[in-house]
Amino acid sequence: xxxxxxxxxxxLERIExxxxxxxxxxEERITLAHGAGGKxxxxxxxxxxxxxxxxxxxxxxxxxxxxxxDGARVVFTTDTYxxxxxxxxxxxxxxxxxxxxxxxxxxxxxxxxxxxxGFVLEEGFPxxxxxxxxxxxxxxxxxxxxxxxxxxxxxxxxxxADGCYVNTSGIGVLDRAGDAPALGPGxxxxxxxxxxxxxxxxxxxxxxxARGELDIxxxxxxxxxxxxxxxxxxLDAVPGGVRMMRDATRGGVATVLNEVARxxxxxxxxxxxAVPVRAPVGGACELLGIDPLYVACEGxxxxxxxxxxxxxxxxxxxxxxxxxxxxxxxxxxxxxSGLVLLKTAFGGTRxxxxxxxxxxxxxx
Amino acid sequence: xxxxxxxxxxxLERIExxxxxxxxxxEERITLAHGAGGKxxxxxxxxxxxxxxxxxxxxxxxxxxxxxxDGARVVFTTDTYxxxxxxxxxxxxxxxxxxxxxxxxxxxxxxxxxxxxGFVLEEGFPxxxxxxxxxxxxxxxxxxxxxxxxxxxxxxxxxxADGCYVNTSGIGVLDRAGDAPALGPGxxxxxxxxxxxxxxxxxxxxxxxARGELDIxxxxxxxxxxxxxxxxxxLDAVPGGVRMMRDATRGGVATVLNEVARxxxxxxxxxxxAVPVRAPVGGACELLGIDPLYVACEGxxxxxxxxxxxxxxxxxxxxxxxxxxxxxxxxxxxxxSGLVLLKTAFGGTRxxxxxxxxxxxxxx
Numbered sequence: 103x104x105x106x107x108x109x110x111x112x113x114l115e116r117i118e119x120x121x122x123x124x125x126x127x128x129e130e131r132i133t134l135a136h137g138a139g140g141k142x143x144x145x146x147x148x149x150x151x152x153x154x155x156x157x158x159x160x161x162x163x164x165x166x167x168x169x170x171x172d173g174a175r176v177v178f179t180t181d182t183y184x185x186x187x188x189x190x191x192x193x194x195x196x197x198x199x200x201x202x203x204x205x206x207x208x209x210x211x212x213x214x215x216x217x218x219x220g221f222v223l224e225e226g227f228p229x230x231x232x233x234x235x236x237x238x239x240x241x242x243x244x245x246x247x248x249x250x251x252x253x254x255x256x257x258x259x260x261x262x263a264d265g266c267y268v269n270t271s272g273i274g275v276l277d278r279a280g281d282a283p284a285l286g287p288g289x290x291x292x293x294x295x296x297x298x299x300x301x302x303x304x305x306x307x308x309x310x311x312a313r314g315e316l317d318i319x320x321x322x323x324x325x326x327x328x329x330x331x332x333x334x335x336x337l338d339a340v341p342g343g344v345r346m347m348r349d350a351t352r353g354g355v356a357t358v359l360n361e362v363a364r365x366x367x368x369x370x371x372x373x374x375x376a377v378p379v380r381a382p383v384g385g386a387c388e389l390l391g392i393d394p395l396y397v398a399c400e401g402x403x404x405x406x407x408x409x410x411x412x413x414x415x416x417x418x419x420x421x422x423x424x425x426x427x428x429x430x431x432x433x434x435x436x437x438x439s440g441l442v443l444l445k446t447a448f449g450g451t452r453x454x455x456x457x458x459x460x461x462x463x464x465x466x
Numbered sequence: 467x468x469x470x471x472x473x474x475x476x477x478l479e480r481i482e483x484x485x486x487x488x489x490x491x492x493e494e495r496i497t498l499a500h501g502a503g504g505k506x507x508x509x510x511x512x513x514x515x516x517x518x519x520x521x522x523x524x525x526x527x528x529x530x531x532x533x534x535x536d537g538a539r540v541v542f543t544t545d546t547y548x549x550x551x552x553x554x555x556x557x558x559x560x561x562x563x564x565x566x567x568x569x570x571x572x573x574x575x576x577x578x579x580x581x582x583x584g585f586v587l588e589e590g591f592p593x594x595x596x597x598x599x600x601x602x603x604x605x606x607x608x609x610x611x612x613x614x615x616x617x618x619x620x621x622x623x624x625x626x627a628d629g630c631y632v633n634t635s636g637i638g639v640l641d642r643a644g645d646a647p648a649l650g651p652g653x654x655x656x657x658x659x660x661x662x663x664x665x666x667x668x669x670x671x672x673x674x675x676a677r678g679e680l681d682i683x684x685x686x687x688x689x690x691x692x693x694x695x696x697x698x699x700x701l702d703a704v705p706g707g708v709r710m711m712r713d714a715t716r717g718g719v720a721t722v723l724n725e726v727a728r729x730x731x732x733x734x735x736x737x738x739x740a741v742p743v744r745a746p747v748g749g750a751c752e753l754l755g756i757d758p759l760y761v762a763c764e765g766x767x768x769x770x771x772x773x774x775x776x777x778x779x780x781x782x783x784x785x786x787x788x789x790x791x792x793x794x795x796x797x798x799x800x801x802x803s804g805l806v807l808l809k810t811a812f813g814g815t816r817x818x819x820x821x822x823x824x825x826x827x828x829x830x
Contacts, residue, residue, distance in 0.1 A: 151617050179616050253524070
């Protein structure tokens with residue numbers, strides 16, 4: 103007991119020291135890795151943005167900031183979309199931009215209400231393509247039950263953008279009955295179950311293949327979809343039992359779980375065999391030499407729930423059309439390592455680290 | 467009297483017909499003019515964005531959307547900044563992005579509270595420049611009393627952007643005591659006075675000269691500044707007397723007043739001699755062959771106020787450091803032309819139309 107206790111304290115101290123250490127960007131110039139959602143992005147965000155803008159809402163580093171506005175509890179989030187190509191099987195930059203921001207609001211536990219749309223257009227961009235993109239945004243907004251209420255358009259000279267970039271910011275409201283505890287990795291406890299809402303990696307693989315640079319054919323389409331119906335179904339089914347939710351976009355499920363493990367100061371143990379990956383996605387990842395755990399989804403989220411209510415949570419997800427492929431993929435262990443461990447199909451264990459580098463640039 | 471009455475009806479009918487006519491984008495490809503804030507931008511916004519996203523908040527076409535969120539009255543706005551060069555006398559893309567969005571919230575009559583920041587970075591962009599930009603944003607946010615609470619970073623390959631683009635979206639709250647009537651061109655009446663909060667055109671001219679393409683030297687710096695203190699001072703000084711406020715950014719004072727005249731179905735009469743233009747700005751405009759009325763400001767706004775309270779309004783503006791150069795520049799006439807007329811210094815009258823084309827690309 104004593105030995106164990108000392109070990110824990112030492113580890114906690116080491117983690118605390120690492121936390122106090124000021125993050126530093128060592129590179130002199132921005133690289134694609136700084137936009138990949140992995141380690142370089144984290145360092146950039148912590149060293150530059152958090153350092154410059156210091157405030158509690160930002161420092162929580164969630165996908166959405168929880169704010170008080172004249173008595174209302176509002177969630178505010180932003181994302182710029184630079185996906186290439188603009189049109190791909192299963193979607194385009196338009197519905198991606200709407201769904202992505204809706205999902206950031208949804209996983210915070212809020213009800214998404216309003217979006218803004220800011221366009222950067224390259225001189226010479228076809229008006230017909232822009233029309234297609236706005237139509238797709240409108241359809242996605244209607245499906246998610248949100249309104250695009252304000253916008254902005256900028257045009258830059260040819261060669262100063264890549265057709266069209268779209269920023270969507272969003273406002274959601276936390277108005278669920280009862281005083282649900284705040285969702286977030288800080289409320290994760292040992293014994294909690296880890297779920298994913300469906301098969302992973304479909305969006306990222308679709309984009310890679312849509313670029314046509316690889317000689318791989320696979321029947322894959324993007325999973326882009328609005329998750330607010332599904333998150334509401336989960337919150338309704340296990341009131342008070344959901345610890346946190348996070349959509350698994352850039353950096354994939356692996357990166358989300360690393361954030362959870364680190365913030366909670368616990369170990370997340372994944373069972374490889376339980377992680378749902380459709381055959382064409384798994385096949386393409388094998389050929390590309392990438393792990394589906396790092397591949398972005400745009401219509402899947404990771405949820406950590408009270409272990410005793412994992413079955414009810416799973417039933418709620420599977421009862422929704424967007425959660426049919428949901429699965430319990432692991433659990434939270436009381437070891438304070440801050441690591442994600444994968445129990446492989448062959449009985450081994452390996453550490454699943456945060457994404458390093460950028461194997462899949464501009465997937466969103 | 468009868469003749470006059472018939473004329474009015476005819477004019478009103480013509481305006482109504484024009485309003486009902488569906489706007490159409492005739493070009494097949496996006497041009498720089500679509501981003502200039504003038505006629506082409508208006509048509510693009512009305513034909514594509516309003517058409518696709520139809521909802522009352524968007525159709526108001528104000529700089530900010532007024533929304534109900536769980537009992538609170540929230541204003542939501544967005545702007546992407548693509549200014550070139552990124553650093554210029556008097557500011558940079560960072561404080562410009564903060565001030566611009568703060569100002570869109572301020573002129574709606576709201577109290578700006580929270581901003582988001584979405585970066586698109588070009589691979590190879592110096593980290594030191596990004597640090598300078600975020601420091602400038604932080605300083606501007608502190609000055610305006612707002613917090614940057616959420617953000618996003620994307621990186622695109624070299625040659626797919628121009629260093630750094632920044633989107634800022636913002637949330638303000640309408641929580642002033644009393645039930646102030648909604649601000650907007652719809653409440654403008656004949657006899658109202660038109661004010662500008664200071665000398666115009668400084669930002670646009672600064673950017674033009676900072677590009678170094680012209681062999682003109684002038685002692686001009688950007689007017690970029692947060693206007694929320696100044697708008698609050700005005701609203702406090704003439705409660706219920708302010709009809710509308712609008713910051714004169716892309717398209718300048720001329721374009722703002724055309725929107726006012728058209729929306730109000732009245733004539734705005736400007737006195738050229740009353741429009742404050744500092745000598746170096748006037749001189750540069752003359753050399754460049756552009757009219758300062760079309761040149762963007764980033765720290766000035768146009769206000770339409772009850773004519774009987776113009777003096778009180780002017781005093782309030784002049785009593786604030788950012789409004790020292792404020793002036794009454796014209797009045798609203800009951801002629802239903804929807805036009806802006808300029809009484810020139812030489813006793814003539816000319817029509818001041820909305821901006822056509824893009825004489826000053828990427829000024830914000």
